[in-house]
Amino acid sequence: MNAMARNHNEDMVRWLKEIGEGSEEAFDRLYGQVVPWLLPMARHLLGDRMEAEDACHDVLLEVIRHPERYDPERGTVEAWLAVQLRSRCLDRLRKRSKIVLKEEAEPIAGFGREPLSRPEETVLARMQGEAVRLALGQLPGLQRRTLAEAYFSSRSQRELAEDWQVPLGTVKSRVRYGLNHLRKALEKMGWAEPEGGDRHG
Numbered sequence: 001m002n003a004m005a006r007n008h009n010e011d012m013v014r015w016l017k018e019i020g021e022g023s024e025e026a027f028d029r030l031y032g033q034v035v036p037w038l039l040p041m042a043r044h045l046l047g048d049r050m051e052a053e054d055a056c057h058d059v060l061l062e063v064i065r066h067p068e069r070y071d072p073e074r075g076t077v078e079a080w081l082a083v084q085l086r087s088r089c090l091d092r093l094r095k096r097s098k099i100v101l102k103e104e105a106e107p108i109a110g111f112g113r114e115p116l117s118r119p120e121e122t123v124l125a126r127m128q129g130e131a132v133r134l135a136l137g138q139l140p141g142l143q144r145r146t147l148a149e150a151y152f153s154s155r156s157q158r159e160l161a162e163d164w165q166v167p168l169g170t171v172k173s174r175v176r177y178g179l180n181h182l183r184k185a186l187e188k189m190g191w192a193e194p195e196g197g198d199r200h201g
């Protein structure tokens with residue numbers, strides 16, 4: 001995280017603390033910072049402005065009620081809010097799917113569940129993609145470049161080694177360490193289970 005982003009997050013952490021102490025001004029400042037990107041994200045995922053506004057309202061209401069639930073060890077305030085927004089959007093899509101299911105008298109065999117699960121899967125894919133992008137940005141430059149080339153280009157690890165004039169084992173090590181650091185970054189953001197499968201809190 002660069003200095004500007006760190007200072008930005010420190011401001012938001014301070015506002016959360018002040019919100020917990022009852023400061024309306026701190027909430028107004030937080031609101032002004034997060035709604036401009038939370039609302040478009042929710043609207044894009046849900047496809048409905050009123051539902052998007054409701055989802056954002058739910059997230060911000062939870063912030064007012066429990067600002068202490070933010071855990072700095074698991075990422076930035078924005079990442080915390082994004083995870084909450086994802087959860088709210090999924091809840092609304094599940095309810096929407098149940099309504100559709102009730103309106104279907106007898107779904108045709110083989111077509112009953114798959115279409116209903118697609119909106120949720122689409123939301124997850126988009127949010128996970130954004131989480132991976134943010135996590136990649138936290139990696140050291142060499143590891144970030146290696147992972148990007150290894151997974152988003154058509155070249156093999158052997159071809160990368162030849163191009164960069166390093167041993168194949170070096171490329172493999174960079175990929176392995178990069179994936180390990182990527183997982184840790186995603187764990188902090190709440191997008192990956194810690195190794196061993198147990199998560200406290």
